[in-house]
Amino acid sequence: MSQEPTKQPNPKHWANDYGPALFRYALARVSDRGVAEELVQETFLAALKSFDQFEGQSTVQTWLIGILRHKLLDHFRSQFKRQAVEIPMEEDDPERDLFDTRGRWKHPPAQWGSDPHVALQSREFRQVLNDCLGRISPEKRAVLLLRTAEGLSSDEICRQLAITPANMWVLMHRARAALRRCLENRWFREKESR
């Protein structure tokens, strides 16, 4: 989302001018092409309806992304509502692979280096990160990305998704643990063995 097209705010050109950027933004967050496309379409529709309210204080792309973020949040919310998030305490629990019955590490965590910027310069790493994000469940990914990528507070996430703080922390803990494990296995250990 770095370059801002300086096109005229004519809705006829939106799909070409902003479609790809919006699609990438959505896809990175939902990891499902169909859902991402749908969200972008809904964004354009909502934008058309409220175009007269666009005052040009932000750029068109910023304005469209603002709408898309609301659509994304609606999507996450409906996902949570549909599944009435009951978090299974045993099932799908990354802790089981990490710790023995006495709660001690089964394998020592690897050294990841100090600066993520270095790893993120590698296209291969970014691909692995995306794959790993795509592997964690949609609820966990939603909570994790709302917290880290969107910078929402815990309270705000609980309020928006109508979940309890306890549920949120379990989801966050498992999301981080699952993503960490995937990156460790697919990137850091691989690198060590190369």
Next chain:
Amino acid sequence: MINCREAARLISRSMDQPLTWREKLALRFHLMLCDWCLRYRAQLLWLDQALKISFPGQPVNKL
């Protein structure tokens, strides 16, 4: 004393919310003695930072 599994939970929660003084103390004490949990914490901080960098959203605090 808390074990590594409990420490890992507290490490994650501390990134979202302030811990109680009792939890803080228990975690600090555990981390003084456990290099692996220290490393785990470094990994989670690394991960959070990596996600923030790779998802350059807009500086909007609220949706």
